[in-house]
Amino acid sequence: MIRVLLADDQQLVRVGLRMLCESDPGVEVVGEAGDGREAVRLAERTRPDLILMDLRMPGVDGITATERIMAARPASRIVVLTTFDDDEHLYPALAAGAFGFLVKDSPPAELLAALHRAADGEPPFSQSVLGRLVAQAVRAREPRARAREIPELSPRERDVLAMVGAGLSNREIAERLHLGVSTVKTHVTSLMRKTGAPNRIRLAVLAARASAAE
Structure with missing residues (x-):
């Protein structure tokens, strides 16, 4: 069973993610956070296998929350799930310790598959994100x-x-x-x-x- 914590400031998004996760018998939602501060608190309390983290949240944002969670629990696997896949969000999230990076318009089946990949130790990345990471690394050498x-x-x-x-x-x-x-x-x-x-x-x-x- 993959224990997942959801962190997103939009309740409608959290409801949709919970419904999607609950459609998979191998996934259990152990908590929901509406901002980064609550995500840090729930990560410590529930100790989930995976955290789906939005980046733009009021107060403590997703990148700061990721940094704090990783500082307290370095083995945490945080998968960013965001509308923004630009470099301004991608590289700070990875630097903070994010394990993967997915965009919110990913098909539901792809998102569920990504959760299982992350649980198995495979960092999940949306195709556009992976392509940009690879292209930049190739250009840099x-x-x-x-x-x-x-x-x-x-x-x-x-x-x-x-x-x-x-x-x-x-x-x-x-x-x-x-x-x-x-x-x-x-x-x-x-x-x-x-x-x-x-x-x-x-x-x-x-x-x-x-x-x-x-």
Whole structure:
């Protein structure tokens, strides 16, 4: 069971999110916060597995709340759910410790899938957000360094790397390649070990560089 805390200043949004979460038997809403201060308090009291955090809230905003929660509980997984996916909101949220970043117009099924991905340790990002992160990281490095950063990989590992770069989840990769999810997880772990990438975002950046070097 994934225990979720909702933090959004709009009651209608919280009602909709609660209804969506309650439609999934594997998700339980353990609390609702109308502002960042209450989110910090409820995070400490309920100790949820995931926190869905809005950014623009009165008083203590979502970025400040994220910083305070992460300072108190560094293992917390906070997924930003916001209307604003611009750089002004994205990078401060990630710097504060957000685990993922989703936009509110995400389809309901995609949002639920993102919760499960986050619970499994896969940082969820809306496609537009992931693309911007990868593009900026690629631009920030010298082109001549691209090829050197990709170690020798098996054909299957290269397939998995490319799909991670496209933003696919382990389950989606498994379906595309006709593999078990556990097998895909093993490949992703191997890719992180071989490349030294600490997370899937870094793997996605490497995938973009590998594609550009071809």
